[in-house]
Every structure is written in structure tokens, then in C-alpha cells.
Amino acid sequence: MFKKAKVDSEPVIEVRNLVKNFGGRRVLNGVNLKIYKGEVMVIMGGSGCGKSTLLRHIIGILKPDSGQVLIEGKDINSLKARELDKIRLKIGMLFQSGGLLDYMTIKENIALPLTEHTNLDKNVIDIIVNLKLSMVNMRGMGHLLPSEISGGMKKRAGLARAIAHDPSYVFYDEPTAGLDPVVAGVIDKMILDFSKKLSVTSVVVTHEMQSVFRIASRIAMLHMGEIVEVGTPRQIKASKSKLVQQFITGSPDGPISFSQLGDDYLTELTKK
Amino acid sequence: MKDLNSMSKNPINAAGRAANNFSFFIWDIVSLFFQVLHWLFIGPFKGKAAKRDGIFEQMVFVGVRSIIIVSFISLFIGIVLAMQSAYQLEQMGAVIFVTGLVAVSVTRELGPVMTALVVAGRVGAAITAQLGSMKVTEQIESLETMALNPVRFLVVPRFLALLIMLPALTVIADLSGIFGGFIIGTLNLNIDPHLYLDLTKEFLEWKDIYTGLLKSAVFGVIICIIGCYNGLNTKGGAEGVGKATTESVVTSFVLIILADAILTAIFYFAKV
């Protein structure tokens, strides 16, 4: 049921030594990552470890403090606005909360990239929109507003919009978080479908272990702002890293620690 | 770390930082204004016209729904103004000048300012709340990812709507203010209705009206830019949206009064 995507050999997206601080706090601490054509790269890591921040850098809506993001060999942060827009037309993104514009219907939302960036006839756009709606099992719901549909449907509608303009790269920020297991499975299957049928390169951020092993061609583990391990699902499962093993099994004991004993903790407690 | 802490308690440093933040704020506001101008006047020649759909809805939202409250407030301002000035002018036997006093004060000053304050409270706050909730639910980022400029898409239609509708509302406020004066003048001060209107026409000059409308156009720009700026820079979830909205209304009020003082001084010294 979950057949994996094939991997090509040339890197299309490359992150080099990416560093980002938010108000003096380092969130990304020199991230290096290569993503190859046609693969489904899964970035996993605990909540708040900077996964969304990393994605935002790759699509160029955040600027790094240092380091580079290369898409098809071009450093997106040194591009002119017009050239960056050109690259963005090849990108689709599913945001964590869907990111659908709340004042437009689902249909208008999905049509948006097409009406704004193509000269297609309205009828053609209608057909494409209906096609994408049925790809995500939402036929006949295009007239609803985002506020009128459930969380899972928002994700699926967001998915339809992300692929509306036939992008070469699709990014997913926690596509299955907060959904019931069946809907999560459906979405995982859609991600795989898109990656094969539309031959897109996918980057999926998630911490749902079931999803990770269902869809990944390769897995990168992000921890404390660094990529600590990259490999195929088999390599990751067999990883000797205690960090990775703890994350996979979800054990409370291990190098990923939630207790904060130590000098820092004491000073923090006694701080007025 | 300790140094940083003691530094923040130093009042001179704190003042310096506040001044620094303030100059950043001014810079951001001005640059947002110029971005709007860019999309209005330069964008169209680069094949990217300002978004026109949505302007009509915005105009309805700004204008039509504010008519009742604006006319209500101005009517009573006119009534109060007539009574207050009659109380003074009666002692000099110059009650007849109530006509001109009400007309000129309302068109030059009270009509534009009261309308702007009402609209800042209603529409400015709503703009910040709309854009702020779009920001915290990743809608603004999703626009950017689709290579759609948020300023062109969201700010420009609101800018045009306010620029057109605020002066239009001010005309209505002027009329109802004068009508308020008319009610007191004819019913209470026993001025003949025809005479009241003739005298109003006599005292009122075109420049009184157009300086008032010019003011209201400037106020419209202030409400839009402050409202949008606060919305687009909202941080921290639903709570952040509330904060931004309050901030937006307070800042608009202060800037409207400030701009009013500056414009009045300019008109006064230029003898307009």
C-alpha cells in the first residue's frame, strides 16, 4: 500500500551551515542537508527543535544569520525578488495549520496560484481545481470556507493548493499531526502518490514515527539545531545513536533529557 | 549574561533602546507606505497591477457600515457645538454667528477628526485583527510562498478603500454636523431656517471643506498603514492579536491628533 518513491542522484536542494538566532537564542546551529531529486526526505525531531524554522529558511521566508540555502544550485538569499518568485512558483507548501486564506472559499484558495500566475481560462482553472479536489477526496466541498471544515479537511485542502500549480518541490509541515490514525494514513498515502505520480521532490517535517517510516526515502534527525543523523529508514532503524533510538522508541530515558538539574537550573529557580 | 541584565536596568540605556525601537518603528511605517505607493504606481507598469478585487468589499466594510455611527456622532457634535457657542454669543447679542461657527468648525476640524477616530476604532482595529490572525495562522507566509506579495494583496485594497471612503464619510459627517447646528439654531435660537442656510453658505468657504477633506485623506492613510503594520507584525497567537489591535488603535489615535495639529498649523500659517 505504501510504496516508496525512487531516489535520483543529483542534489536539488542543499542547506549549508545554516545558522539562525531568535533574539539571542540559537535555534539552528549550522544545519547541513542535501535533498535529492524525487526523494521524500523526512526531517524528524522533537517539538520546538527548529523543524518549521528550517523549512521556512528553505522556502526563503526567513533569512539566515549565516549559511546558505541552494535550490537548483542557486543561493536563494542572494536572488532578486523576481528570481526568487520564479523559484517559488516551483514550490508548494502545506503549512502546519493549513495556511488557507480565511476569506476565500476552498475553491478560490486552490485556484489562487493559477489565477495569479497563469493566463489560463477560467473554465480550465475550474477543471484543474476540481481535479485537485478529487485528488484529496474533497469533491463537492469547494464552496465552503476554511472555517467551515475540520482540521483534517483543512490539511487536505492545503495539500490540494500546494500542488495546484504542479510544483517540482512540495514541503509539508507536520501534515499528519493532530489527525486520527486513518486520516493520517490517507494523507501519508497522498504524499507518496504525489511524489510518484507528479514526480515531485518532497520534504516532510514530522514527529509521528508511523508516518516517518511509511513515507521516507531518507530520514534526517534534527536535534538541538543540528542534523545529527541522515539515512534510509533501514539505516536509521539500525542506528547506534542513542538519540535516534530514543526518539524512535519514545522512551523517556536517554540523551534527550527533560530534567534540567544542574547549576543553570538552580540559578533559574532562585532568580528573583 | 549578568552584564546584560544590569545594562537593561540602566535608565539611560533603556531610554536609548526605546528611542532605537521608535526609530525602527518609524522606518518600518514609512517603508510600508512606500511599498504601497510602489504597488499603486510602479507595479502596474511592471505588469503587476494592484489587486482590485476586494477593494469593493473593503469599501463597503469601511464606508457603508460606518455611516450610521458617524452621522449620529456628528449630529450631536453639531448640536452641542451650537448650544455651547450660543451660550457665549447670546451675551454679545451675536447669536446669528452660531451658523458660521458650527459650519466652519465642523468642516475644518470636528468632522474629519471625529470621523477618523471612529473609523480608527472600528476599521483600524478590524484591519489589525484580520491581518494579525492571518499572520499567526501562517496565511501571510502562505501568500509569500505562492510568490504573492502580502502588501500588494492585503494592504493596497484597504489603503484605497480608506483613502476613498474616509473623505466620503467626512462629507456625511459635515452635513450631519451642520444639520445638528441647524436643529438648535431654528428650534431653540429661533433663527429662520432659510436665513440659517443662507448664512451657513455665506460663512462657509470652499477651502474650509477641502482642507477638511485633505485632512481626512491623511487620516485614512494613517489608519491603514498603522492598522496593517500592527497586523502584519503580530506575534504570539490569539493573545498577540488582541495586543496588536489595542496597540493599533492607540497609535492611530495619537498619530491622527498629531497630524491634525501639524496640518492645522500649516493651513493656518499658509492662510488657507
Ligand SMILES: Nc1ncnc2c1ncn2[C@@H]1O[C@H](COP(=O)(O)OP(=O)(O)O)[C@@H](O)[C@H]1O
Ligand atoms: N519568529 C520567531 N521569533 C522568535 N522565536 C521563534 C520564531 N519562530 C520560532 N521561534 C522559536 O524557535 C524554536 C523552534 O521553533 P519551530 O521551528 O517552530 O519548532 P518546531 O520544530 O516545533 O517546528 C521555538 O523555540 C520557537 O519558540
Ligand SMILES: [Mg+2]
Ligand atoms: Mg513546527
